[in-house]
Amino acid sequence: MNPIDNQMDMFGDNDLKNEYDELVRVMNYHCDRYYNDDEPEISDYEYDQLNLRLKQIEKEHPELIREDSPSRRVGWKAEKGVLIKHNVPMLSLLDVFSKEEVDEFVNSTIKELGEDTEFLVETKIDGLSMALRYENGKLTTAVTRGDGITEGEDVTKNAMVIKDVVKNMPDPIEYIEIRGEVYMTREAFARVNEEAEEAGSKTFANPRNCAAGTLRQIDTRITKHRDLSLFIFNIQETRGMEFKTHSEGYEFLKKNNVKVIELYYKCKTADEVWDAIQKIGQARGDLAYDIDGAVVKLNSIADREKLGATIKFPRWAIAYKYPPEEKETKLLSIEVDTGRTGRVTPVAIFEPISLCGTMVSRATLHNQGFIDELGIGIGDTLVVYKSGEIIPKIKCVNKDKRPSDWKPYTIPDSCPVCGHKLVKEADAADFKCVNPACPGTIVNRICNFVARDSMNIKGFGYEYIKALVEQDFIKDISDIFTLKDKRDALVEAKILGLEKNTDKLLGVIEEAKANTSADKVLAGIGVPNVGKATSRDLMEHFGSIDALMEATAEDVIKVEGMGDISAEAIVNFFRDEDNIALMRRLKDSGVRFEAEKTVKGTALEGLSICITGTLPTLSRNEAADLITSNGGKVVGSVSKKTSYLLEGEAAGSKAVKAKELGIPSISEEDLMNMINS
Numbered sequence: 001m002n003p004i005d006n007q008m009d010m011f012g013d014n015d016l017k018n019e020y021d022e023l024v025r026v027m028n029y030h031c032d033r034y035y036n037d038d039e040p041e042i043s044d045y046e047y048d049q050l051n052l053r054l055k056q057i058e059k060e061h062p063e064l065i066r067e068d069s070p071s072r073r074v075g076w077k078a079e080k081g082v083l084i085k086h087n088v089p090m091l092s093l094l095d096v097f098s099k100e101e102v103d104e105f106v107n108s109t110i111k112e113l114g115e116d117t118e119f120l121v122e123t124k125i126d127g128l129s130m131a132l133r134y135e136n137g138k139l140t141t142a143v144t145r146g147d148g149i150t151e152g153e154d155v156t157k158n159a160m161v162i163k164d165v166v167k168n169m170p171d172p173i174e175y176i177e178i179r180g181e182v183y184m185t186r187e188a189f190a191r192v193n194e195e196a197e198e199a200g201s202k203t204f205a206n207p208r209n210c211a212a213g214t215l216r217q218i219d220t221r222i223t224k225h226r227d228l229s230l231f232i233f234n235i236q237e238t239r240g241m242e243f244k245t246h247s248e249g250y251e252f253l254k255k256n257n258v259k260v261i262e263l264y265y266k267c268k269t270a271d272e273v274w275d276a277i278q279k280i281g282q283a284r285g286d287l288a289y290d291i292d293g294a295v296v297k298l299n300s301i302a303d304r305e306k307l308g309a310t311i312k313f314p315r316w317a318i319a320y321k322y323p324p325e326e327k328e329t330k331l332l333s334i335e336v337d338t339g340r341t342g343r344v345t346p347v348a349i350f351e352p353i354s355l356c357g358t359m360v361s362r363a364t365l366h367n368q369g370f371i372d373e374l375g376i377g378i379g380d381t382l383v384v385y386k387s388g389e390i391i392p393k394i395k396c397v398n399k400d401k402r403p404s405d406w407k408p409y410t411i412p413d414s415c416p417v418c419g420h421k422l423v424k425e426a427d428a429a430d431f432k433c434v435n436p437a438c439p440g441t442i443v444n445r446i447c448n449f450v451a452r453d454s455m456n457i458k459g460f461g462y463e464y465i466k467a468l469v470e471q472d473f474i475k476d477i478s479d480i481f482t483l484k485d486k487r488d489a490l491v492e493a494k495i496l497g498l499e500k501n502t503d504k505l506l507g508v509i510e511e512a513k514a515n516t517s518a519d520k521v522l523a524g525i526g527v528p529n530v531g532k533a534t535s536r537d538l539m540e541h542f543g544s545i546d547a548l549m550e551a552t553a554e555d556v557i558k559v560e561g562m563g564d565i566s567a568e569a570i571v572n573f574f575r576d577e578d579n580i581a582l583m584r585r586l587k588d589s590g591v592r593f594e595a596e597k598t599v600k601g602t603a604l605e606g607l608s609i610c611i612t613g614t615l616p617t618l619s620r621n622e623a624a625d626l627i628t629s630n631g632g633k634v635v636g637s638v639s640k641k642t643s644y645l646l647e648g649e650a651a652g653s654k655a656v657k658a659k660e661l662g663i664p665s666i667s668e669e670d671l672m673n674m675i676n677s
Helices: 016-035 044-060 099-113 186-199 207-215 220-226 246-255 270-286 301-307 368-374 442-450 462-470 477-493 499-515 518-525 532-542 545-550 564-575 577-588 620-629 653-661 668-676
Strands: 083-085 094-096 119-125 128-135 138-144 151-153 175-183 229-239 264-267 291-298 317-320 326-338 344-355 358-364 381-387 391-397 422-424 431-433 608-612 633-635 644-647
Touching: 016 044, 016 653, 094 099, 099 270, 099 291, 099 301, 099 317, 119 229, 119 270, 128 207, 128 229, 138 151, 175 207, 186 207, 207 220, 229 246, 264 270, 270 291, 291 301, 344 381, 344 431, 358 381, 358 391, 368 391, 422 564, 442 462, 442 477, 442 518, 477 499, 477 577, 518 532, 518 545, 518 577, 532 545, 545 564, 545 577, 564 577, 608 620, 608 653, 620 633, 620 668, 644 653
Parallel strands: 094 317, 608 633, 608 644
Antiparallel strands: 083 151, 119 264, 119 291, 128 138, 128 175, 175 229, 291 317, 326 344, 326 381, 344 358, 381 391, 422 431
C-alpha cells in the first residue's frame, strides 16, 4: 500500500507516541522523495498539514522529540553529485497559514524594532533553491540548498546554461553571493511532458519536480533544452560593497541584468502587509509560473542582523501559505482505472473549471470508502479545490443541489481492464486486481519483482520493462526467465541495447534466479499484504512456497503477526487458477521455492530486542540480522514485553520509554558478549 494513502486516518486510534512516530516516518519518507528523488507523492499543502500536527505534538510533548524529526532539519542531506560547503546557511522560512499569524509577526517585529520598520511582501516561487557566487563579477559557483546548513550539490555547469543566470555582471564588485529559486514556467513544463509522452518516457508530476530533476542532470544539453528559469530573492553575502536595504540590493542586481522577484510590495503596517498578500493571491492565476505562497521579510539589512535566526529559520521573515482555491462543478461520470500496482482507482469526471489559472476536469475519488464518506453519486455538485496549487481534489458534495434521481455510486467488483474479480486490501478501503497477467498492472508487477528487496535484477529498469511488455516479449513475471531464449530477437529490436548490454542483462537475470532466496521470490510476486518481513516469516514457518500454496487460512494464521484478513487474502491468491499457473511456470524456470536451511545460534532465543540510535560498527539491518540469526526477535517499539533496548548514539524517545518501563539498555559490545558467551 502506498505510504501516503489515508495518512491522517491512520493516526486516530493509536496513542500519541505511535502517532508521533508515524508522523516522523511518513514525513521523512516524503522529504526524501521531495529532495533526493524529485518525485513528491503529496502536495505541499498535504505535507504542511502533517507538519502542523508534528509541531503541535512536539510543542506539547517535547519529551517525544526524536533526533530524526523533520523539525530538526533545515533541508535534506544531498545524496547526488559533488558536494560544496555553504558559506552562508540557506535556511528555510517559518510557514504561517492565517491572518492572525501574519499580524502577530508584523506587530511583534514593529514592537521590537520601532514604528519605522519596513517590510517587503513578495511572491514565493515554487521551485528549487540555488545560490550563485560571483568573484569580480564572474560567476564561479552554483550550489543547491542540500541540507541548508553544511553543504549542497555543485550545479555550476547546469546553471551556466539557464537563460536567466548572468555569467558576467557589467558593474562588478569584489564578491557577491545571491540566492534564488530555479523554476519552470507552465508552458515549458507542458512542452517537456508532451515530449516525454511522445517518446514513451516517464512524465513529471509538476513544474517544481521537473525543475529539480533538470537542475541535477549530468547532460547540460538536457538542462538547456528544458528551458529553466530563475528569480533571485536574496543577497547572501558581499565584499567590496554593502547594501542598507533589501530593495537597494534588488536595484543593484537589476542594473547588472539579474532577474529578481518581479512582484513585491513595500509595507509599513500589518494591514498593508495583509493587503499585499491578498493582491499576490489574486494575481497568482495570471502568473506564468507556480507560486506556493507570499514571503513577508524585513527590508532593512541592519534590522535583519539584529533579529538573527534560529537553527532553522530567520527571525526576520515568514512565508504565508495560501489556502486551496475552491469551486463547484457537476459530476458527469466516474471512470474506474486499474493502476500499475493493481489498485483500482475511481476518477471523477466533471464539468471543466478554472483553478489557480489552469482548467481541470478530473480528480481522484481514491476508493469506495472515500466515495461513501462524502456520499457521491452521478449528477452531484462537487466542491473541488487545488491542493498545493497542483493537484485537483474533491472536498465535499453540495447536497442541496442533488438531482431527484440520485443514487449512491458503487465501484464494480471486477477489474475494468481484465474482468478478474477484485480483492479487498487488508485494513484498507482499497480494492486490487491480483491477476498477474492484467495489462493494467503487469509493468508495475514486474518492476516490483525485479526490485532490490525481491529478485534484485540490477539494471532492469522501468523503461526496459515497459518496452518489453509493449512489444510482447513479456506477458507476466515468469516471462523474464524466458528472455534468454529470445536473445537474438532482443538484440535485433535493440530494446536492451546492443549485444554486449543485452548479454549482460540476461546474465544478471540468470544469476539472480540462482541466488535469490525463496522469501525474496515470494515478496516480489505480489501476494496481497505480503511484503519483505512477512515473506521471511512465512518461509521460516512453512519452509517452501509449495507448502504455503497448500496451506489453509487456519495454517497461515498460526504465523506470528498474521491476521484473519491477510491469511484469507494469501490463501485466495494461491487458489486462483491464473496464479497457480504462474507459480508453476516460475518453478519450472528454476526459481528457488525452497527456503534456506540455515543453522541458527540460540544465544538470544526467547529475547525481544528493540534497536535505536546509531551503533558504533553495525548498521540497523546488520544488527537485526545478527539478533535473528541467534534466535532473538527484533521489535520496532519499546513495550513491557521488550527484553532489551540495543542503544546507540542519539537514541531519542525509545531510550526515554525504556527507562520509564525499566527495560535494560545494552550496547553493541554487550550484544556481542551475549552472543559469544
